[in-house]
Amino acid sequence: MTADSLFETTSIPGHLAPTPERLERLLSKQTLEELYEVEEQPFARGKYATVRRCRERSSGRQWAAKFLRKRRRAQELRAEALHEVAVLDAAAHCSRLVSLHQVFETNTEMVLVLELAPGGELQMILDRDEVPEERQVARLLKQILDGIAFLHSLNVAHLDIKPQNLVLTGEFPDCDVKLCDFGISRYISHGADIREILGTPDYVAPEVLNYEPISLATDMWSVGVLLYVLLTGCSPFGGDTKQETFCNISRCRLDFPDDLFEDVSEEARDLMRKLMVKDPNERLTVTECLQHPWFNMFEQPLAPLTTCPSSDDSPAAVIDSSTTPPQEDSASSELPNGNQGQVSSTSKNDGEKQQRSSTTGLWEQRHHHHHRATRVWPRECSGVVSKALSRFTSETTSSGVKIAKIPMTTPPTVTALRGGSGNKAGLEALRERGGNLVVIREPVRAGRYTRYSEVQCESVQARIRRFQVHEAS
Template identity: 55%
Template structure:
């Protein structure tokens, strides 16, 4: 039987393991999915973007499309990010996302950044292609295709390892949700990759900044009450994620956004027997242990983010007071703290490529 660990915090296993693209010399050598041929550059640096395919993902200010490295035939996901959004220069926001991906490069459960290209209008991140898509698809699938509890234990273990690696680098994701957790393959069920670090922030001791950001169904109570944000914010989201992965239902979703926020603020979470039929008490205890106001979890074991899949039990991390977050990029004041600066000198000429108009 799966086991969810002491007090529900952490995944515990002894004998049985697992019981419960970058910026600057040219697009040469790439072809990517765009609408028809398009050149971005001059002379030898001109790439031809072809093979129009449907976007893998689309957001408000970005689109992700599959691309192929001509020299090797390897598939990647190209994330096209507009540098100006709502009339504001958001290049610093994108550089921050690149820097976070660089910090997380050693984690096997964070999407890998391959290269970066910058044009006058866009920055393109060439990322590892997680062919299995979002875990959201399995969360809402028919019962015979949905995750089993054993699946959820293994995947949550990996999510915790990825989050642990971020927290050990003083980074909080702040937007953990099924749409931002991808699978390397859907059949057979692969491993997870955490993506989309646009709202992530670095937290530094001795400085408290309060901020409203995130996705309504997954946001933590301290965000809504404008209290200091910390790594606990991510752990709350892991609890919501686990609930959704086990049941396909959202624990706090109301008929309106206001009702959803009220449910979160009051920690109004239910575990209906018909919804949780066949789900173990340990799994429910694990979720309850994360959906707490003002929690204080034990510190993350050193090196947890690097632990390979096996019997070692990952534990949620230190969720002490966080710091330095600013306004949501593109909505209100621009971020003034909590950003990570990339080492452009190190990236220059290696993976950071500037393309002329």
């Protein structure tokens, strides 16, 4: 059965609906409560929907039940729900998209039983103040593009690509990623002129804000923003207010600050330049994006990759409900022209911070590839501490290894280091009681934020974290 035989167009521009025969098959004849035990407390909530965990009584397997209102005040919403069902059903053969299991309908709502991803949202990684390595980002983005390519082959634009709508199949980084939430996706038929204010402020394309026609290229702008965010932890167009953000997007002022991109390859920057282009016709297509040389830099990914197959995939494995913390979904925001649309602003989770260590060899390989190595430093810090400390006064040990001269302190404290000229450099070293170096961090001004480059040494492992904090006033 082809995808085209599963859905049909409707009188609403950009909307699909399952064919009557297909909808008859999809809708369960039994009630949700008969087949599932549903948790009372939602773990995600949006403007028109809530998501709850549920357990299938027959198998014990856990799923995500998305409750969609059919009506809100005077607004009829059943067509929106059916559109999402149609897209999910048509994409059932793509392993890069969250799968649809069952559909239920009552007088007031439709319930979509969906695959539950054990690893939670990709946004949670950023909320833990972690920025993935470039190799990891390339691997994730390739999978995301595989999913987008499948959607685009159906002439469907997602229109809300962001970390909150990307879910992980396991614990990062040993996992795959899937695209979810097709509620504001649109079917772009040949010659269609669809103009809507849709998306999330930081990720929305200029043509959306300017009320110009939406196309498949609208997704590719969002992919460029997503890549920027994953590589740096920062938004390329974020302003103090949504209006300022929208203004930055409309002007398409894209830059790559040295303090954020010192370890990011030129190939990655080139890809972003070719995606975040104001003219949609000048952006790379999803196929062209997948063929970009940046992906060829990482021939051996950190974990096995699976491609988007043309046959049915089995749903995700059963997971413990405690693996994904409660999350909040989208809420409506005011638009630059004063109209109320579906531009959403998603609140972040304050998830418990978890430490993640990268192996010595991987970091050194990445670091050596982009920077000339002038010194050999102890493996204990993977060359990370050497990069920071090499800017400061040093002495030579009996083994011939240079180390920074930092005053010994007692209980954990922060010590400001000074450069060789005696000028304060702003680098801070945190020490423990035994005098061992624990953390080095450097505050760097980035717009209205102060961004800290932090290095933490733990025996033979090291990790790098980049995160943003509001500058103390």
